[in-house]
Amino acid sequence: MASIPPSTITTPTVLSAQSQVCGGHVGNGAAVFPLQRNGVEVISLPTAVLSNHNGYPNVGSIPVNAQDLRAVLRSLGHNGFLGRCDAVLSGYLTETSGPVVVDAVQQIRARGGAGHYLCDPVMGDDGRCYVSDGVVQMMHELVVPAADIITPNLFELAMLTDHPGLATCPGPTSRPGDTATTSTRGDGNSMPTCAEVIAAARSLMGSALMGSARDDAEHHAGTWHVMSHTTGQNPFRPRASGATVAGPRAVVVTSVRTTDLPEDQTHVMTVTPNSAWVCSTPTLSRHFSGSGDLFAALLLAGLLHGQQKNSDARLSEAVARATQQTWLVLSATASDAPESEEPGELALVAHQDLLTVQEGAATRRLAQ
Numbered sequence: 001m002a003s004i005p006p007s008t009i010t011t012p013t014v015l016s017a018q019s020q021v022c023g024g025h026v027g028n029g030a031a032v033f034p035l036q037r038n039g040v041e042v043i044s045l046p047t048a049v050l051s052n053h054n055g056y057p058n059v060g061s062i063p064v065n066a067q068d069l070r071a072v073l074r075s076l077g078h079n080g081f082l083g084r085c086d087a088v089l090s091g092y093l094t095e096t097s098g099p100v101v102v103d104a105v106q107q108i109r110a111r112g113g114a115g116h117y118l119c120d121p122v123m124g125d126d127g128r129c130y131v132s133d134g135v136v137q138m139m140h141e142l143v144v145p146a147a148d149i150i151t152p153n154l155f156e157l158a159m160l161t162d163h164p165g166l167a168t169c170p171g172p173t174s175r176p177g178d179t180a181t182t183s184t185r186g187d188g189n190s191m192p193t194c195a196e197v198i199a200a201a202r203s204l205m206g207s208a209l210m211g212s213a214r215d216d217a218e219h220h221a222g223t224w225h226v227m228s229h230t231t232g233q234n235p236f237r238p239r240a241s242g243a244t245v246a247g248p249r250a251v252v253v254t255s256v257r258t259t260d261l262p263e264d265q266t267h268v269m270t271v272t273p274n275s276a277w278v279c280s281t282p283t284l285s286r287h288f289s290g291s292g293d294l295f296a297a298l299l300l301a302g303l304l305h306g307q308q309k310n311s312d313a314r315l316s317e318a319v320a321r322a323t324q325q326t327w328l329v330l331s332a333t334a335s336d337a338p339e340s341e342e343p344g345e346l347a348l349v350a351h352q353d354l355l356t357v358q359e360g361a362a363t364r365r366l367a368q
């Protein structure tokens with residue numbers, strides 16, 4: 001089979017490594033279609049294969065092992081797919097799939113691809129941890145340090161940082177597919193201040209924080225500008241071959257609750273080495289599995305298509321838009337079946353027009 005010729009069109013390509021469900025919309029089932037609907041080509045890599053999300057009474061699964069995943073990636077590499085990747089998106093990872101995905105990021109970077117990596121460190125929510133100790137450790141030591149941007153919810157940020165003021169995680173309870181139990185230490189109800197969330201997010205930034213002056217506007221502006229396929233030139237400063245970035249350059253914290261933000265709204269806080277913003281929407285009374293996966297996919301699409309030259313402006317615009325689009329889809333889904341007791345699925349197909357709305361939710365710059 002012939003390799004794919006280099007792209008001459010402005011459609012960016014993303015490798016999306018997430019769980020795959022046969023029915024419903026979590027993991028790649030919540031990310032692939034929204035990416036495609038926003039003009040992004042997707043190579044989807046299953047980190048787990050399940051019948052449906054873990055809110056249902058029955059969950060069937062097909063095992064995914066590291067050897068097969070590596071073989072799939074090898075073939076994708078040989079056939080030219082990986083060489084076209086502008087970014088990698090990851091969601092639910094296992095101890096098996098995590099190292100393979102990080103290797104793929106490094107390979108894409110080493111091949112001269114942009115290799116930007118947005119990681120949603122899926123580990124738990126609301127005081128419940130649903131991955132093993134090994135996954136928590138892997139996220140902490142391997143995956144998050146390799147990412148450019150991460151999108152933890154507040155509980156996951158607490159798990160990654162153990163920062164004073166944030167609720168902490170007790171360790172493993174169960175995996176997706178099992179019923180998660182409530183943690184004994186973090187109750188999901190203790191609330192930090194905005195300053196504590198910002199400090200926790202920055203504690204993950206490592207060398208990105210140290211190098212913030214050097215790395216600022218223009219380099220970051222280039223970071224998400226997909227020009228390489230159209231001009232044949234790489235506008236980004238190249239990374240050292242195989243190098244691991246010691247910490248993300250931006251942390252986008254979802255479902256933030258703090259003592260100093262309005263209680264009746266849902267907040268997304270974006271933290272970079274130099275700035276912090278909060279973006280707020282009304283809180284809906286229903287929860288839908290896959291909301292975080294949808295948000296991360298829409299954020300990545302917004303970053304890849306962003307036109308702002310300044311990196312902070314591009315990030316805040318993409319976050320505001322993704323927050324708005326996610327809220328519109330959740331709200332429309334809730335209106336379809338307001339009283340439903342069923343686990344529920346995001347109505348991505350029925351409300352696909354909302355996935356491309358161009359407005360943004362109200363954004364406020366924080367003092368820090």
Ligand SMILES: Nc1ncnc2c1ncn2[C@@H]1O[C@H](COP(=O)(O)OP(=O)(O)O)[C@@H](O)[C@H]1O
Pocket residue numbers: 124125152153253254255256266267268281282283284285286287288290291292293295323326327330
């Ligand atoms: N009940 C809700 N009301 C309003 N917005 C919501 C609600 N649930 C999720 N969202 C939106 O989706 C984003 C991601 O959802 P979240 O539950 O934090 O992700 P995860 O699934 O990773 O825990 C939130 O920051 C918020 O913008």
Ligand SMILES: Cc1ncc(COP(=O)(O)O)c(C=O)c1O
Pocket residue numbers: 018019026027050052053054055091092122125176177288289290291292293
């Ligand atoms: C199998 C499975 N179930 C449920 C979820 C939960 O999604 P969320 O955290 O968005 O509710 C995920 C997330 O990837 C998943 O892979």
